[in-house]
Amino acid sequence: MASSFKPEQARVPPAFQLPIPPVSKFKIGLCQLLVTADKERNIAHARQAIEDAAKRGAQLVVLPEIWNSPISNDSFPVYAEDIDAGGDASPSTTMLSEVASLLKITIVGGSIPERCGDRLYNTCCVFDTDGKLKAKHRKIHLFDIDIPGKISFQESKTFTAGETPTVVDTEVGRIGIGICHDIRFQELVMLYAVRGAHLICYPGAFNMTTGPLHWELLQRARAVDNQLYVATCSPARDVGAGYVAWGHSTLVGPFGEILATTEHDDAIIISEVDYSQIELRRTSLPLEKQRRGDLYQLVEVQRLNS
Numbered sequence: 001m002a003s004s005f006k007p008e009q010a011r012v013p014p015a016f017q018l019p020i021p022p023v024s025k026f027k028i029g030l031c032q033l034l035v036t037a038d039k040e041r042n043i044a045h046a047r048q049a050i051e052d053a054a055k056r057g058a059q060l061v062v063l064p065e066i067w068n069s070p071i072s073n074d075s076f077p078v079y080a081e082d083i084d085a086g087g088d089a090s091p092s093t094t095m096l097s098e099v100a101s102l103l104k105i106t107i108v109g110g111s112i113p114e115r116c117g118d119r120l121y122n123t124c125c126v127f128d129t130d131g132k133l134k135a136k137h138r139k140i141h142l143f144d145i146d147i148p149g150k151i152s153f154q155e156s157k158t159f160t161a162g163e164t165p166t167v168v169d170t171e172v173g174r175i176g177i178g179i180c181h182d183i184r185f186q187e188l189v190m191l192y193a194v195r196g197a198h199l200i201c202y203p204g205a206f207n208m209t210t211g212p213l214h215w216e217l218l219q220r221a222r223a224v225d226n227q228l229y230v231a232t233c234s235p236a237r238d239v240g241a242g243y244v245a246w247g248h249s250t251l252v253g254p255f256g257e258i259l260a261t262t263e264h265d266d267a268i269i270i271s272e273v274d275y276s277q278i279e280l281r282r283t284s285l286p287l288e289k290q291r292r293g294d295l296y297q298l299v300e301v302q303r304l305n306s
């Protein structure tokens, strides 16, 4: 059960310190995948894309939001997997674990519908180079929207919201995880920044109404405000699908610059991440020192009952 906010549970996080990452420069692969109703095919297609990205030098591969299932409230329960049980109960994450250890790469495994007891979550799994599950992020902000004549979608009809922000140390640096709609909530990435994240990965599937106006804007805003890298990965667009994704998976640098992007087709983006750019930007434009903590503060709520 979510606790309600009480001032005595609030904590001001200390000013952020960037940890030294295990690698300073590496290649990232963003696999913008065409997703179908055929789950086996989706898993095989994702595997092939991960292998291709690794062949092209990617040490970190990111997949889209909901890559094993159509995006629909009817599909989520049907395609959901018991991630904690693993093995046959979760063929999607079993594949990710296998391929991560085989290729010795880190995988931010997009998201899949997760079944846990009688609840469903929209969940992103992060696998280390040895295939171990390092982190599981359950989408915190569910996507409920109603713009008459344009788009209506109520993710909360099916999914339960996650309760925990996720920052994970990997062989390619400290990564904060958000899923799609999570990108709209700047406090989450501010929290990740104070926890020393180098890179925020957002598997996401923006739509044809908000995508054109907000998708790139939000990524660049999160990156430039926090002076870190932001990577997004969308499903490819299928105009025949019930939910049509905007596509445009992108890598943004710590100055808000777009380093790599694509249109809406099935594609693999390979680009370079260079963490020395974070220090450079933070030195030449020292926002953290200029921040007026005497006037405003980010507070972190302590979840006493979770």
Ligand SMILES: NC(=O)CCC(=O)C(=O)O
Binding pocket: 065, 142, 143, 179, 180, 181, 182, 184, 204, 205, 206, 207, 210, 211, 214
């Ligand atoms: N899958 C999502 O969370 C979509 C979010 C989105 O399109 C938005 O506008 O927010």
